[in-house]
Amino acid sequence: MTTGPAPAPRTPAGGAGLAALITAPDTALIALDYDGTLSPIVSRPADAMPAPGAVEALRALAARVGTCAIITGRPVDALLELTGLANGNGERAGLENLTVLGQYGLQRWDGATGATTSPEPLPGIATVRSQLPEVLRDAPPGVTVEDKTQALVIHVRRAANPDAALGALAPALRRLAEENGLEAAPGKRVLELRPPNHDKGRALRELVEERTARSVLVAGDDLGDLPAFDAVDELRGLGIAGLTVCSDGPEVPAALRERADLVVDGPLGVVTLLNLLAARIG
Ligand SMILES: [Mg+2]
Known part of the structure; x- marks a missing residue:
């Protein structure tokens, strides 16, 4: 000790x-x-x-x-x-x-x-999961999605320029979250789309x-x-x-x-x- x-x-x-x-x-x-x-x-x-x-x-x-x-x-x-x-x-x-x-x-x-x-996961999670590939279509290499079942996390740490990648993707991700009853919560080189509150x-x-x-x-x-x-x-x-x-x-x-x-x-x-x-x- x-x-x-x-x-x-x-x-x-x-x-x-x-x-x-x-x-x-x-x-x-x-x-x-x-x-x-x-x-x-x-x-x-x-x-x-x-x-x-x-x-x-x-x-x-x-x-x-x-x-x-x-x-x-x-x-x-x-x-x-x-x-x-x-x-x-x-x-x-x-x-x-x-x-x-x-x-x-x-x-x-x-x-x-x-x-x-x-x-049970919120219904909005399934919708966001299905739409994420389209939203991330032009994302740079190294951007990945972590599926937590109750939430979806977009990781940019392994992109060549993580901050630029997150800055470029954030508006569309925030919109996607909002449209589906979720919130977009920022963290260290991640944006998490999850149930609000x-x-x-x-x-x-x-x-x-x-x-x-x-x-x-x-x-x-x-x-x-x-x-x-x-x-x-x-x-x-x-x-x-x-x-x-x-x-x-x-x-x-x-x-x-x-x-x-x-x-x-x-x-x-x-x-x-x-x-x-x-x-x-x-
Ligand atoms: Mg921590």
């Missing part, structure tokens, strides 16, 4: 959040993004393995706090496969307090039962309410994590302590970094933080 100096949030509210997490872990909720937070950003999403020690740190924390959650844009199945969290009943021991919210809360897996719940803020608020959490830690690295940071602000207004953490890196939006109570150095920094928390909780 890592030991070392206590992490030092740069805001008083973040300091109060950290103190609450450590002194009352039974009512604490730790909510972590996956890509860029527990796993380094890679060019192919399927290759995004957990950072060294990330799964062990998650297990250590899940055994010590009321709720530990991964809140991700990925489908639950993909997340479980990458992390190996659901491999066999024996391996699940100690994960009773771990929940995975996939696709921004549309899907859910609970460590206590090992079961996944997932709603399902963001990480909503997922977090619902989980806090369900678990009657009294303190919350949220860690993320991208624009999609900002709604969860907003939720922490709202929760503070309700008397629930909060700590927002930015997993920093070259592609992290300034808007997220500036908002965070604590900035750590990428996924390895997050792993160190989780281990420190586990050690402090004891």
Whole structure:
């Protein structure tokens, strides 16, 4: 177990959040993004393995706090496969307090039962899926579509000029989403066409309410994590302590970094933080 100096949030509210997490872990909720937070950003999403020690740190924390959650844009199945969290009943021991919210809360897996719940995709998804080849007909090489069943993600990272490719494609993709009752949500060199009003803020608020959490830690690295940071602000207004953490890196939006109570150095920094928390909780 890592030991070392206590992490030092740069805001008083973040300091109060950290103190609450450590002194009352039974009512604490730790909510972590996956890509860029527990796993380094890679060019192919399927290759995004957990950072060294990330799964062990998650297990250590899940055994010590009321709720530990991964809140991700990925489908639950993909997340479980990458992390190996659901491999066999024996391996699940100690994960009773771990929940995975996939696709921004549309899907859910609970460590206590090992079961996944997932709603039917919106009808607009099938229409968008059928029309995407036409919309992407003139897209440059390297632009790919990830089909998440409940959402469709256009990836431009492997195009020769990713930002130009996304800029050129975005208007038509936004229109396509709007016409079919979906929203177009931007991320790191991706545009995700997904059901509206399902963001990480909503997922977090619902989980806090369900678990009657009294303190919350949220860690993320991208624009999609900002709604969860907003939720922490709202929760503070309700008397629930909060700590927002930015997993920093070259592609992290300034808007997220500036908002965070604590900035750590990428996924390895997050792993160190989780281990420190586990050690402090004891
Ligand atoms: Mg991320």
